[in-house]
Amino acid sequence: MIRSTFRVLLFTLLFPVLAFAATDSLPAKYLSIGAKKAGICFGNSPVFTGFRFNGLNKNVRRLNGCDLALVNEDGKGASNGISVAAGANTQERNNGLAIGGLVNAVDHENGVMLGLLYNVGNRLNGLGAAVFLACDTVNGLAIGGEVGRRGTDTSGEINGLAVAISGTITGTMNGIAVSLENFSHQHRGLAIGAYNNTKRLNGVQIGFYNIALNNPKGFRRLPLINMHFGRQQR
Helix, strand or coil, X not given: CHHHHHHHHHHHHHHHHHHHHHCCCCCCCEEEEEECCXXXXXXXXXXXXXXXXXXXXXXXXXXXXXXXXXXXXXXXXXXXXXXXXXXEEEEEEEEEEEEECCEEEEEEEEEEEEECCXXXXXXXXXXXXXXXXXXXXXXXXXXXXXXXXXXXXXXXXXXXXXXXXXXXEEEEEEEEEECCEEEEEEEEEEEECXXXXXXXXXXXXXXXXXXXXXXXXXXXXXXXXXXXXXXXXX
């Protein structure tokens, strides 16, 4: 009984060392508790399934599970699950939840992207929230102090709901925009704000001052409410 207990204790103490030795030949050094590529990881594992804890993620190809890091600077990696970085969180693709303490830079997000300061990326399918949210295409819900890119109201597309304190600025808005200011090249849906401005409207604007430049003269700039329905005029 004592001998068996000793063997179990010895194996428990030496297992992390053995696991580290087993992964020493991989491109990055890390400590794995469990299998070589699954379990609990401490360090920079290129591919892992389970829980990973690391200071700086670099040259990471894929994670399935939960990733906690100080900085994730690998722009070509993919995460399936939860990815949290205290500083910057940069990835090529995230399927799940991406949280960046300061910046989230995810090229393709399918799920939820939360950034304390900035959320940037190419495509967001799901929910994005940050002080500044600037994604080229949003399919879902965008929440922020400002949504879009100020000064570039001819590019970008939002399909769904945009809620911002300062303004929503996008090329195409398909859905509902609720902001202090709403700017777009074309808007199909509803705009609610103090100031609404679009070149092509197919829907309704509600605010103190509303501009729909595709309306006939005399109806392009109206207080309180403006609307346009029908075929878009080029």
